[in-house]
Amino acid sequence: MRNFGEHVTHMPVIKDPEIQNVFKDLMAASWDELPYSVVQDSKKALSKDTDDKAGEEVLKNVFRAAEAVEEFGGILGSLKMELDDSIGVSGENVKPLSSEFADALNTVYQRYTTYLDAFGPDETYLRKKVETELGSKMIYLKMRCSGLGSEWGKITVLGTSGLSGSYVEQRA
Numbered sequence: 001m002r003n004f005g006e007h008v009t010h011m012p013v014i015k016d017p018e019i020q021n022v023f024k025d026l027m028a029a030s031w032d033e034l035p036y037s038v039v040q041d042s043k044k045a046l047s048k049d050t051d052d053k054a055g056e057e058v059l060k061n062v063f064r065a066a067e068a069v070e071e072f073g074g075i076l077g078s079l080k081m082e083l084d085d086s087i088g089v090s091g092e093n094v095k096p097l098s099s100e101f102a103d104a105l106n107t108v109y110q111r112y113t114t115y116l117d118a119f120g121p122d123e124t125y126l127r128k129k130v131e132t133e134l135g136s137k138m139i140y141l142k143m144r145c146s147g148l149g150s151e152w153g154k155i156t157v158l159g160t161s162g163l164s165g166s167y168v169e170q171r172a
Contacts (some may be wrong), residue, residue, distance in 0.1 A: 011125050014055035019045050023055075026062050027125075031069040031133045059126070065126055067091060069133045076137040079104060083144055097145060103140060109152060131156055 011027075014020040022045040025038050042063045050056055080099070087093050097105070114135060119127040137155050142152045 012058045012122070013079065014052060014053070014058060016045075016050045016055050018048070018051035019052060019055045019059050023059050023062060026059075026066055027129060030128075031066045031129075032073055034066055034070050054064065061123070063128060064132060067131055072111070072115075073137060076141065077133065079108065080137070080140060080144075083141070085142070097147070102147075105145065105148065108139075108141075109149075112155075114152075125163060 012023075016021055022038070023040045026042060029035055029038050042059065046056065046060060046063065077103075086098075086101070087095065114131060116127055119130075138155045139153075142148060142155060
């Protein structure tokens with residue numbers, strides 16, 4: 001028999017209260033467009049002198065990820081708008097994808113999976129946040145385009161794709 005929460009993903013231990021509060025604010029914020037106050041608080045917390053070097057490193061990694069997701073999300077938004085302009089919002093002008101657009105989709109998928117694979121086992125919480133932030137945009141593109149490879153079926157929205165600590169695993 002397995003105990004409840006045996007493999008739940010834990011958040012990192014941050015001893016400095018200011019860094020911990022900024023970390024929580026970053027994790028709670030939408031990374032589509034980072035709130036100005038959260039960005040400023042992050043920069044302030046990272047520039048201060050602290051004994052909690054591990055917590056500072058965690059915050060640096062989360063802040064870098066948030067900025068990367070914000071930028072990558074913008075690229076996905078541009079692709080979505082280009083696709084909508086090409087085929088219409090409701091798909092009234094359906095036609096085969098141009099080779100340029102198909103290449104762009106393949107590149108986006110490769111960069112997305114490479115980025116997710118770059119997270120270490122102690123960064124599962126961060127990987128889930130990235131999956132949550134970018135997954136819906138990736139799925140939107142997947143739904144609007146036919147003929148994409150089967151690998152696109154591995155994209156998730158909730159970050160519950162077999163990772164330890166997923167909602168499904170917690171309920172098992």
